[in-house]
Amino acid sequence: MEHQHRPGYSGAKDAHQRRLRRVEGQVRGLQRMVDEDAYCIDVLTQVSAATKALQAFALELLEEHLASCVVDAAREGDEAAAVKVREAADAIARLVRS
Amino acid sequence: MEHQHRPGYSGAKDAHQRRLRRVEGQVRGLQRMVDEDAYCIDVLTQVSAATKALQAFALELLEEHLASCVVDAAREGDEAAAVKVREAADAIARLVRS
Amino acid sequence: MEHQHRPGYSGAKDAHQRRLRRVEGQVRGLQRMVDEDAYCIDVLTQVSAATKALQAFALELLEEHLASCVVDAAREGDEAAAVKVREAADAIARLVRS
């Protein structure tokens, strides 16, 4: 999965890492809650928070991807554009359905 | 958030912890991918997998909550039932919208 | 699909019908927009509005179902409760995933 080009998100790497460490903290918090027999509804609230944080990360990544890889492909030619649009559309479908 | 009663999920605690550790692994995998400039679409695929795993955890927890806390409350009386149903419905709404 | 008992939502039938007629209006609005070559983004905004309205309807219906059918089943006995909880959990999973 390595790539010769720098990905579209490379300018925002620090912000992404901070966000992902926060999500990791939320997931560890969930483990602690389950361990301490926390109330189901409180656990569910924390799951929703972690899911929302992951989603926000995905939406930012996607915008950066459109702004860089898809725009670049559009300028490269019709075939490159079609490949990247299809790939982005599939990723969006997975996000919407997850 | 501690609770005098054992929560509805206490019989499945080990399974829940295993699942949450797997989600934690996925989130750390995301950090590694961002660190190594992985391709945006591959990162997004991994985000969808983590989100789906969190959702599956939430759905199991919710079923256990209905089967224990909500059923118990229903047998306790109308007021207890109304409180627990409302609380569960709010948690479901947060899940559906996240 | 007919049922000998009145469903949990029977007290709110008028509100549900009003809401569903509004969703029907939104879907007809979508047809008009497509017919008139409306801008894709405007069509997508209207799709999100219709989806949200359907979801709000589903969440209300579900709460009424928990408050009536599931609570009644809980009082009927363990087996009835288990059947209704499982069925509700499956419906919630379909909602969360749709």
Add this chain to the structure above:
Amino acid sequence: MEHQHRPGYSGAKDAHQRRLRRVEGQVRGLQRMVDEDAYCIDVLTQVSAATKALQAFALELLEEHLASCVVDAAREGDEAAAVKVREAADAIARLVRS
């Protein structure tokens, strides 16, 4: 909201209209079900089907939009690209959250 250019989906208008008429039929089916006191869970199943159909419509529309309007904007210049990418990203966020 009218537009001087033909929208990205103009080649697929008939397919979209057929799909939307099917969604309209599903929403009318929901009204009938509520009217006839159908079982809550059956109503919820039909809501999930209608929501999924709307989502599938939105995802197709979005792909067509990326393939036409966003690709065209990318070729027009950086500013046009930035505007269209931002607009598409906002629409995707609304879809993911609805």
